[in-house]
Amino acid sequence: MRNNKIEKIYEVIKANGRALNLHEIKSMTGVGNGYAAQNTIKSSDINNTCITNSYNHKSKKINELLNTAGMKLNLHQIKAMTGAGNGYIQ
Numbered sequence: 001m002r003n004n005k006i007e008k009i010y011e012v013i014k015a016n017g018r019a020l021n022l023h024e025i026k027s028m029t030g031v032g033n034g035y036a037a038q039n040t041i042k043s044s045d046i047n048n049t050c051i052t053n054s055y056n057h058k059s060k061k062i063n064e065l066l067n068t069a070g071m072k073l074n075l076h077q078i079k080a081m082t083g084a085g086n087g088y089i090q
Helices: 004-016 022-029 058-068 075-082
Strands: none
Touching (some): 004 058
């Protein structure tokens, strides 16, 4: 079974051709609606060294993570690895 929420995230990123912030991704895909997805990957299983502190905007961190992770990530993994959605403005 494929995880449709993860597929939607990647379709939106590819279709827009620009870095999107977490709120834009959520509004365009419907992810983060509180329903559990099946067949997800634990955040602890992913090598997080590809994200550096050189990015000062969260949407750029999200874009870099999605381009370099080597696997498809769900919304919770994206939030955990980038700090997006924590309520703090950078």
